[in-house]
Amino acid sequence: MNKSDFHFDLPPDLIAQAPLPQRSASRLLVVDGDSGALEDRTFTDLVGLLQPGDLLVFNDTRVLPARLFGHKASGGAVEILIERVTGTHEARAQLGVSKKPKEGGRIVLQDGTEVSVLGREGEFFLLRFETAEPLEKVLLRLGRMPLPPYIDRAADAADDERYQTVFARTAGAVAAPTAGLHFDEELLQRIAQRGVDTGYVTLHVGAGTFQPMRAKRIEDHAMHREWLNVGAELVQKIRRTRDSGGRVIAVGTTVVRALESALRDGELQPFAGETQIFIFPGYSITSVDALVTNFHLPESTLLMLVSAFSGRDRIFAAYRHAVEKRYRFFSYGDAMLLWPGGRARG
Structure with a gap:
């Protein structure tokens, strides 16, 4: 079929x-x-x-409030959509960015938290969040609800x-x-x-x-x-x-x-x-x-x-x-x- x-x-x-x-x-x-x-x-x-x-x-x-926003070290805006939390500080994610980062690249979140790009797995990027607190706490603090792509608006408190x-x-x-x-x-x-x-x-x-x-x-x-x-x-x-x-x-x-x-x-x-x-x-x-x-x-x-x-x-x-x-x-x-x-x- x-x-x-x-x-x-x-x-x-x-x-x-x-x-x-x-x-x-x-x-x-x-x-x-x-x-x-x-x-x-x-x-x-x-x-x-x-x-x-x-x-x-x-x-x-x-x-999870799995959508995060930040920027590359070069200044370009980055949107992170966590696909799966894979460890205390690690995740597999999709990245919305004009130029895809390479292994070893860095992303800085809105509060200054740094994220290292460990590599790729198909269409997903492997990320490590360089912070003492668990990733799920980072998401609860900074993340937004990941509404589907066909909903043409930003997520709000409701x-x-x-x-x-x-x-x-x-x-x-x-x-x-x-x-x-x-x-x-x-x-x-x-x-x-x-x-x-x-x-x-x-x-x-x-x-x-x-x-x-x-x-x-x-x-x-x-x-x-x-x-x-x-x-x-x-x-x-x-x-x-x-x-x-x-x-x-x-x-x-x-x-x-x-x-x-x-x-x-x-x-x-x-x-x-x-x-x-x-x-x-x-x-x-x-x-x-x-x-x-x-x-x-x-x-x-x-x-x-x-x-x-x-x-x-x-x-x-x-x-x-x-x-x-x-x-x-x-x-x-x-x-x-x-x-x-x-x-x-x-």
Whole structure:
């Protein structure tokens, strides 16, 4: 398959530039993976679409304020986007600069903190922060929330809270698991009262999630690496849910990637480590029974993942419907509830 098979035209004014005043006020497009039927709902309707005994699985990663600003020793402005914290004082990062620095180069942050360029790893630079305090403290002090490139404004104080899920607890991501942004404490309480259980994976979303696919054939694409943890407690919850006839619903594509990466011979096992799993049509997703997700970028690996789950034709029909009905797209946009194609949803 070619990446052009996953292109669609989107009016720019449908790209959400800011969150709604209330997290759970988003719209929800329900897509039946077998019939292709589409149903326009509000996000709070999700409660009634769940059944007692179901399990919602969230990604509890916490977004770091990973965007830093400084200048080279020569004076040229530099924007640093941390891709991953790799040590107490080290990180892998993208650099926005007119002329890329060489190994041994220096960057000076706004407060005078010096950063050494240790080398390159593909498109990323390896950096060391020459300071006594841990890098995460430097980010908390100087960093800004790393809003996606399609949000055409600088991050402000409101984004510090809204570009973060209410259940975020394990710091390490540089992009939000955006399907989780629709949940507020009141909605989570209603879900619990419905008799629906919750569980968590951790997958630290990297900046590579926004990198365009350069290979023409999707089979030739190499995914970026992301760190994840699927714990023993969650594995047991999923087994109990399935054994009792309940359904496992992933909140976000990162949850799907984490769970599919933790499969061993078809069985879910505890796993902590890196993944480069690439899910596209032809891959059979078996770890979850439904998926809550936002609308994704054209030709993106995430669009390919949801197409693998519900079927490409059904997904593209849903996207055409969403454009016609003026749903809000991408990170701060509306959501979909996807049932899988090709098998019963229970």
